[in-house]
Amino acid sequence: MSDSLKYFRQNRLPHIWCPGCGHGTITGAIIRAIAKLKLDKNRIVVVSGIGCSSRAPGYLDFDTLHTTHGRALAFATGIKLSRPDLKVIVMTGDGDATAIGGNHFIHAARRNIDITTIVMNNAIYGMTSGQYSPMTPVGMLGTTAPYGTVERPFDLAKMAIASGASYVARATSYHVQLLEEVIEKALLNKGFSVVEAVSQCPTYFGRKNKIGSAVDMLNMFKEHAVNVKAAAVMAPEKLEGKFLIGELHNQSAPEFTEEYQKLIEGVRRKFDNFQGGVRECAQNSD
Amino acid sequence: MTNAKLMQGNEACTLGALAAGLEFFAGYPITPSTEIAELCSEELPKIGGKFIQMEDEIGSIAAIIGASLTGRKSMTATSGPGFSLMQENLGYASLTEVPIVIINVQRVGPSTGMPTSLAQGDVMQARWGTHGDHPVVVLAPGNVKECFELTVKAFNIAEDYRVPVVVLSDEVIGHMREKVVLPEAKDIKVSTRATPEAPGGYLPYKADPDGGVPLMAPFGAGYRYHVTGLFHDDTGFPSNKGEVADVLLRRLQRKVEKAEPVIRDYAVESVDDCDVLVVAFGSSAMSALSAVRQARAKGVKAGLFRPKTIWPFPEEPLHDIATRAKRVIVAEMNLGQLVLEIERVVGGKAPVEKLGKINGELFKPEEILAAIMGGQR
Numbered sequence: 001m002s003d004s005l006k007y008f009r010q011n012r013l014p015h016i017w018c019p020g021c022g023h024g025t026i027t028g029a030i031i032r033a034i035a036k037l038k039l040d041k042n043r044i045v046v047v048s049g050i051g052c053s054s055r056a057p058g059y060l061d062f063d064t065l066h067t068t069h070g071r072a073l074a075f076a077t078g079i080k081l082s083r084p085d086l087k088v089i090v091m092t093g094d095g096d097a098t099a100i101g102g103n104h105f106i107h108a109a110r111r112n113i114d115i116t117t118i119v120m121n122n123a124i125y126g127m128t129s130g131q132y133s134p135m136t137p138v139g140m141l142g143t144t145a146p147y148g149t150v151e152r153p154f155d156l157a158k159m160a161i162a163s164g165a166s167y168v169a170r171a172t173s174y175h176v177q178l179l180e181e182v183i184e185k186a187l188l189n190k191g192f193s194v195v196e197a198v199s200q201c202p203t204y205f206g207r208k209n210k211i212g213s214a215v216d217m218l219n220m221f222k223e224h225a226v227n228v229k230a231a232a233v234m235a236p237e238k239l240e241g242k243f244l245i246g247e248l249h250n251q252s253a254p255e256f257t258e259e260y261q262k263l264i265e266g267v268r269r270k271f272d273n274f275q276g277g278v279r280e281c282a283q284n285s286d
Numbered sequence: 287m288t289n290a291k292l293m294q295g296n297e298a299c300t301l302g303a304l305a306a307g308l309e310f311f312a313g314y315p316i317t318p319s320t321e322i323a324e325l326c327s328e329e330l331p332k333i334g335g336k337f338i339q340m341e342d343e344i345g346s347i348a349a350i351i352g353a354s355l356t357g358r359k360s361m362t363a364t365s366g367p368g369f370s371l372m373q374e375n376l377g378y379a380s381l382t383e384v385p386i387v388i389i390n391v392q393r394v395g396p397s398t399g400m401p402t403s404l405a406q407g408d409v410m411q412a413r414w415g416t417h418g419d420h421p422v423v424v425l426a427p428g429n430v431k432e433c434f435e436l437t438v439k440a441f442n443i444a445e446d447y448r449v450p451v452v453v454l455s456d457e458v459i460g461h462m463r464e465k466v467v468l469p470e471a472k473d474i475k476v477s478t479r480a481t482p483e484a485p486g487g488y489l490p491y492k493a494d495p496d497g498g499v500p501l502m503a504p505f506g507a508g509y510r511y512h513v514t515g516l517f518h519d520d521t522g523f524p525s526n527k528g529e530v531a532d533v534l535l536r537r538l539q540r541k542v543e544k545a546e547p548v549i550r551d552y553a554v555e556s557v558d559d560c561d562v563l564v565v566a567f568g569s570s571a572m573s574a575l576s577a578v579r580q581a582r583a584k585g586v587k588a589g590l591f592r593p594k595t596i597w598p599f600p601e602e603p604l605h606d607i608a609t610r611a612k613r614v615i616v617a618e619m620n621l622g623q624l625v626l627e628i629e630r631v632v633g634g635k636a637p638v639e640k641l642g643k644i645n646g647e648l649f650k651p652e653e654i655l656a657a658i659m660g661g662q663r
């Protein structure tokens with residue numbers, strides 16, 4: 001742990017999260033994965049949107065950017081394209097990533113831009129006091145779903161895979177070791193990586209749905225999660241009401257900023273290493 | 287005259303941006319601004335710069351803020367509908383003091399409006415489009431050459447004062463072609479943001495309270511600092527204290543107020559002895575100039591004041607001139623936006639009349655002439 005502590009802005013603690021909130025556990029897992037890989041903290045940028053989850057970067061000792069609701073990936077895209085040598089990590093919530101930021105999410109995946117995205121999925125809008133999100137399961141309660149939501153939730157992992165992400169995994173704040181492992185692999189993947197980190201919001205999701213304490217919520221994750229390897233040999237009816245954890249997709253694909261760099265090199269060869277400044281444009285000058 | 291070229295305003299904006307050191311462009315296609323994105327996609331790779339077509343304008347402005355934080359001069363270009371989408375993050379750039387340039391080639395709105403027709407309806411949106419009090423600088427080119435010059439200036443102001451700068455062009459200025467002599471690179475003044483010398487004790491938002499500009503470290507250089515759209519103190523970390531918010535917002539406002547006499551830019555014609563002063567900017571000012579000259583030929587003492595900095599408005603010079611005039615006419619392609627600021631600036635020293643037009647067609651000089659003549663022949 002001492003190795004991990006050096007990645008925290010210890011003078012910024014204590015954090016704002018409620019007792020029992022899963023976001024701290026997930027933040028810890030991210031930092032331990034970074035520590036294990038011995039990543040240079042001067043070459044990491046962590047970007048977030050708005051939400052309880054998005055407050056995490058403020059506690060981390062990197063260049064950190066707390067942006068606007070849903071837009072973390074768009075800001076991160078600018079950073080990564082401008083400085084492909086930096087490791088760019090996005091920390092976001094289920095609302096941030098899949099509601100207001102859903103469009104940026106699928107496009108970042110489509111480009112396979114080398115950004116590691118950790119979605120802290122507590123199936124609720126925590127920051128704004130418990131409204132349902134696009135990840136809230138049917139029938140669950142939220143302050144804007146007093147009779148239970150009738151909307152169908154996203155399967156974030158499937159959406160990421162279909163959109164073009166090259167690494168996709170899921171774990172929970174109960175399965176911390178697995179979480180750390182998949183984050184480590186996500187950080188190593190050259191391309192768009194998504195880790196859906198299932199988190200608990202005891203304050204709103206837990207209370208509203210009468211699940212009980214944070215511990216009860218963690219037990220719920222334990223009971224409902226099935227490792228994808230185990231699931232492969234299980235009968236479909238046994239998987240009813242369960243969700244898969246583990247590595248769900250790992251398939252390398254051309255990475256956007258590398259491809260753009262190749263484009264630049266090709267163009268510069270063609271234009272004989274033009275040095276910049278005002279020049280005549282071949283087109284549009286008529 | 288080797289440098290003389292026939293080009294359109296959008297092209298001149300792009301060349302101005304490149305001359306000012308543009309390295310990063312993110313945008314989403316929209317008429318009548320698209321030529322800027324197209325030209326950037328072609329030119330930037332040649333100098334090792336980056337172009338990206340984002341999924342929308344919200345993402346475009348987000349991406350250029352991100353790129354600017356890494357130390358690269360960054361820009362986007364759009365028109366009304368896209369400019370509306372950018373407003374939240376424009377406020378973000380304002381509060382976090384990230385230099386960016388936005389070219390808004392105005393078209394007729396609201397909504398999809400008339401995509402290929404002229405309007406100047408974004409005067410107030412450019413100033414107040416995002417929520418909350420905030421500093422912003424808005425420049426308005428009146429011809430193709432100024433598209434080049436004011437885009438260079440926009441970058442310099444953005445870098446010097448760490449503010450978002452909007453170049454408020456319009457459909458006619460953007461698409462009009464003129465022969466332009468571009469200055470040589472060595473004759474172009476280019477500013478680059480002041481950066482701290484080395485990490486260690488860096489306070490990202492430390493500036494003198496009276497409108498100072500903090501030093502800006504690039505991301506990825508070992509400073510490891512925090513940027514947030516929450517109100518923050520000198521350390522950059524969020525604060526809920528009312529006095530911290532008060533100090534920060536007043537400094538941001540003061541920063542641009544103090545800059546006004548330095549960045550102020552306007553053009554005048556025949557204002558020394560004018561009885562009827564026309565105020566117009568952008569393409570409307572071309573018609574106004576012609577109208578003023580025709581009025582002079584008829585013996586009416588007309589003059590033209592053409593602001594190139596619209597926000598903050600060049601208050602003092604206009605006030606002086608208007609004080610000596612008998613009438614002030616504000617000609618703009620909207621139903622009365624800049625006129626509100628002109629009324630404030632003139633402060634009752636002369637009656638201010640509004641001449642608005644919203645049919646998408648450039649003012650005919652005769653229309654403005656008729657207003658100048660006020661019924662006389």
Ligand SMILES: Cc1ncc(C[n+]2csc(CCOP(=O)(O)OP(=O)(O)O)c2C)c(N)n1
Nearest residue numbers: 050051052053069093094095096125126127
């Ligand atoms: C444009 C905009 N719309 C709405 C909000 C209000 N808002 C703040 S956080 C949030 C939801 C956050 O939920 P999630 O991303 O799931 O994160 P959590 O708080 O649960 O960790 C909302 C709706 C906002 N800040 N900005």
Ligand code: SF4
Nearest residue numbers: 017018021052126201
């Ligand atoms: S409201 Fe929920 S998500 Fe937010 S800090 Fe509290 S427990 Fe965590």
